[in-house]
Amino acid sequence: MSGSTPPSSTARADAGGRLIDGVLFDVDDTLIDTRGAFGVALDQIVRAYLPDVDGTRRDEVVAVWRADATGHYARYARGEMGYQEQRMARANELQATFGGALLDDEAYGAWNAVFEDGFTRAWAAHPDAHDTVDLLLAAGVAVGALSNAAVAYQTSKLDRVGLSGRVPMLVGVDTLGVGKPDPRVFLEACRRLGTEPARTAYVGDELDVDARAAVAAGLSGVWVDRPGPRRVEVPDDDIAAAREAGILVVTSLTDLPAALGLVGPQQVNWPTSC
Template sequence: MTTALPADLEGVLLDVDDTLVDTRGAFAASVEAVWRTYLPHVPADRVPEMVALWRGDPHGYYRAYTRGELAFDEQRRLRADELHRTFGGPPVDEATYPAWLEVFWGTFERSWHAHDDARATVDALRAAGLEVGAVTNAARAMQDRKLAASGLADVPVLVTVENFGVGKPDPRVFQEGARLLGTDPARTLYVGDELDVDAIGAVRAGLVGVWLDRPGTRRGDGHLEDPAAADEAGVVVVPSLTRLAESVTQAAVR
């Protein structure tokens, strides 16, 4: 970590997917279910490529959703069709999408669980006297269910894509999160796994941006994942939520 945390922190806003909840693992289980059902001709050793394609989203369908350009189900159907086309499967159109979704989404919801360091980190942040909440680009109802299923029902979802019709990195999203948390934006951390959308977006909105760069979990496919760029932008980089909690505690006693 090259950029230090301020000592006068008031609160921490956390991303949900791949920050608190192991969404990457849940997607891996879901893509494997799709492989078994629709793409069994693909060798098993290529399933990680399928997962990487889903997470990488090279055409940016999910980010188009967060900009208000696509509906949630439409971005997901387009990604499903891209997955099938890439690996030689049947097209996923509006007629076949409901059956596909039952396979994918049913597995996804059954696979939700928190990262191993999430519960202890939330407790440590609160023990340090900080306000804690979540800001996410997904829908509120789904994120509430996801956090509850992951043992984090006490983390309030404060802002979603539904508040303004767009998501991060729109500065209003971060600023509204701090307002609802009751903290000064300049004394509020925003922690997320995407450098540009989460950490740099938070810095540009006047918060303290923290990039959670867990080893082995980067998306690739053109996503900004450069520690030098993080440093230049004044972003704090941590490899785990445990390290975040330690850094917050150290900052508080300086």
């Protein structure tokens, strides 16, 4: 695979040379196309609540929502505010940014119902998710999920896209009361997966919160840098430094098994649907 570095040197190879016994996945924008689902949800919000936003600005609305520049979701992940509190704060920031009315508790309840209707209906796995999980399991690798959302909510996503039977939701922000990048959540997920951190890879779409945080907790970090707009800008120097630190950078889950040394590139026979 082009552009990747070997798994963390802290892991010891087994007799067959394999470094990894377990793979933990992030859920949103790693296994599930959450960016696409946000697009559907926010299209409904624009129609109902932001009448002055024309079609040329729809991508901007999605970008502002995903960026969460004030960091409300990060505060939620640190246990500093509740889920609905952060969601309402983000909703009102979006409304203010694009000329919408301020939402009180009642108005926010209606706003959130519109958002959730579009969001949940649009949940779909990335095209590379199912086959990658199947190949990892066939290689004898333990697989699970660790996310900065609540366990029940993420389980419902995995259920909807047909992954929950193979990718159990092990740790969410409600498991220990905090989320990534706190090293405790990575270690707890490894404990539940039944693998040593040094022989476990964490795969996510965020360079800092996912890949760097995993390495800091003693795991191997994999950043899935999918094509398309990133949630936040990542300087080239940061990417180069991450590679130097042993972080794998892939553009698709298709590259993951070979990048981790679990199979040779010639062994990855992907279906034509990938």
